[in-house]
Amino acid sequence: MAKLLRINTKTKDISFEELSGKLNLLGGRALTSRLIRKEVPPTCHPLGKDNKLIVATGLLSGTPLANSGRISVGGKSPLTGGIKEANAGGTFSQKMAKLGIRGIVLEDKPEEKSTRVIYLDKDGVKIEDMPELAGLGTYATAEKLFAKYGKKVGILVIGPAGEDLRLGASIQFTDPKGRPARAAGRGGLGAVMGSKGIKAIVVNDEGAPGTEIVDKETFKAAAKRWAEILTNHAVTGQGLPSFGTSILINIINEAGALPTKNFRFGRFDKAQEVSGEKMVEIINKRGGVAKEGCHPGCIIQCSQSYVDEKGEYITSGFEYETVWALGPNTLIDNLDHLAQLDRLCDDLGLDTIEMGNTIAVAMEAGLIPWGDGQAAIDLLKKVYDSKDYLGKIIANGATFTGEALGVERVPVVKRQSLPAYDPRAVKGVGVTYATSPMGADHTAGYAVCQNILKVGGDINPLGKEGNVEVSKNLQIATAAIDSTGFCLFVAFAVLDTEDALETIAKLISAKVGQNITVDDIVNLGISVLKDEYSFNQDAGFTKAQDQLPDFFINEPLPPHNTVWDFSIEELQQAKVL
Numbered sequence: 001m002a003k004l005l006r007i008n009t010k011t012k013d014i015s016f017e018e019l020s021g022k023l024n025l026l027g028g029r030a031l032t033s034r035l036i037r038k039e040v041p042p043t044c045h046p047l048g049k050d051n052k053l054i055v056a057t058g059l060l061s062g063t064p065l066a067n068s069g070r071i072s073v074g075g076k077s078p079l080t081g082g083i084k085e086a087n088a089g090g091t092f093s094q095k096m097a098k099l100g101i102r103g104i105v106l107e108d109k110p111e112e113k114s115t116r117v118i119y120l121d122k123d124g125v126k127i128e129d130m131p132e133l134a135g136l137g138t139y140a141t142a143e144k145l146f147a148k149y150g151k152k153v154g155i156l157v158i159g160p161a162g163e164d165l166r167l168g169a170s171i172q173f174t175d176p177k178g179r180p181a182r183a184a185g186r187g188g189l190g191a192v193m194g195s196k197g198i199k200a201i202v203v204n205d206e207g208a209p210g211t212e213i214v215d216k217e218t219f220k221a222a223a224k225r226w227a228e229i230l231t232n233h234a235v236t237g238q239g240l241p242s243f244g245t246s247i248l249i250n251i252i253n254e255a256g257a258l259p260t261k262n263f264r265f266g267r268f269d270k271a272q273e274v275s276g277e278k279m280v281e282i283i284n285k286r287g288g289v290a291k292e293g294c295h296p297g298c299i300i301q302c303s304q305s306y307v308d309e310k311g312e313y314i315t316s317g318f319e320y321e322t323v324w325a326l327g328p329n330t331l332i333d334n335l336d337h338l339a340q341l342d343r344l345c346d347d348l349g350l351d352t353i354e355m356g357n358t359i360a361v362a363m364e365a366g367l368i369p370w371g372d373g374q375a376a377i378d379l380l381k382k383v384y385d386s387k388d389y390l391g392k393i394i395a396n397g398a399t400f401t402g403e404a405l406g407v408e409r410v411p412v413v414k415r416q417s418l419p420a421y422d423p424r425a426v427k428g429v430g431v432t433y434a435t436s437p438m439g440a441d442h443t444a445g446y447a448v449c450q451n452i453l454k455v456g457g458d459i460n461p462l463g464k465e466g467n468v469e470v471s472k473n474l475q476i477a478t479a480a481i482d483s484t485g486f487c488l489f490v491a492f493a494v495l496d497t498e499d500a501l502e503t504i505a506k507l508i509s510a511k512v513g514q515n516i517t518v519d520d521i522v523n524l525g526i527s528v529l530k531d532e533y534s535f536n537q538d539a540g541f542t543k544a545q546d547q548l549p550d551f552f553i554n555e556p557l558p559p560h561n562t563v564w565d566f567s568i569e570e571l572q573q574a575k576v577l
């Protein structure tokens, strides 16, 4: 039976408990959201002693199953004030699962500012004070921890932004090459970790017992079919492996939905310069790596190693959302500048979507010129100096920066920045932005599939019909997928393959030794959302917060000249209440 590890960050008390009964069927987001709902007072201060930071492997993580090594981090978000689950790749999840640990719960907070490292291996748990890591970037921290604990460990780490309790702070995870380039980015959970005085968690699975699979033969057969499903689909088998997620730059630009200059236009005339095709061309010319996985067992491999002109590594996990937020949204059209900005975000421990929007808001205020990549780099570097007030403001995200600089045009829902699809031209995903308990989050219900990519259906992205319903169904399905440990990109193949959900049900059944049906999976997604909505309601959220900012309603978006035209009442239909 999988275990839950509780660590009191004030007393350093450590305890293990077995996940029995229904809790043993929960992983990832289902586990983080259930525990937060049960144990965190919704009105507590997110950086106070009553909030908890929960790290949970997916239910299927630690097995040899393709693309099942994602991890969830949850807590009350200091950015949104609501419940939060942020999801990441990296090696941590599988190593943690192999130790038989499904969840880690960090509780309470130390009386004084601390810089501690938690180390887990087959023999137990150690908590060490390591003040020498204070203020270090995630890359330098990871290097020191690999030197101390060996190259094979997995690391979860925060940067200076998390230590300084900034609202845009991410939690970074090391990838198979040891780079802390995979981010649980959204919602400022890095600040929650910083408030608990934990700089990093290191996991060593050497000699670990491994993850239990009750019916190994059935699991093996279903895992084979699962790999076929992913390999046979055009997006997961060809598109993403060839050009990474940035293949979307040209597609979304063509659709007139690529937010440009802080959501003023739906097309960017320099889109080609920052496209996935261009990125692969540069990487191949310079001797980087155009295709790699963020964790062992990923057969889609949408990641890469982006290098400079001398072939020196700059960054990885250089995703579409990151390229868009820091690029077309700010009019920066130089991929090398964008790669440096991505590296800075990863090293400082900052969410790239939040920072791209924040830089655009700073440009809106006239702080730096539109399109000036070097000025954006210089601005972001201020976050390293914990005494620099501009750095403090920027690292708190777009809402805070807009308030500090007097900018009205701030694209957020529930104080969290919008991702890379203009909701006036991809209305299904706009419904998700408005209604997800997470705040604006494309991954919570990725209707780009049906609106633009025509995967799993065909719904007009510019009209209203069908978009509330598709967002609702996707939000349910996503909540379930986020609980398994699967990378969300499997959804492309799942939506288009008849036996995909059956196969997932077989895999879970074989793993836990109980008969799990497709209906059970759907009901799991519904119960996760109910936990999340009820937490937010008790935290003080009302339906008034389920809406996009005014300028989306009032300002037509070129080239289609559509506006956001859903009422709050219509949007309520997308919620599982």
Ligand code: SF4
Pocket (backbone or CB within 6 Å): 067, 089, 292, 293, 294, 295, 298, 299, 300, 301, 302, 303, 487, 488, 489
């Ligand atoms: S497809 Fe991309 S995001 Fe998903 S597991 Fe593979 S490398 Fe990570």
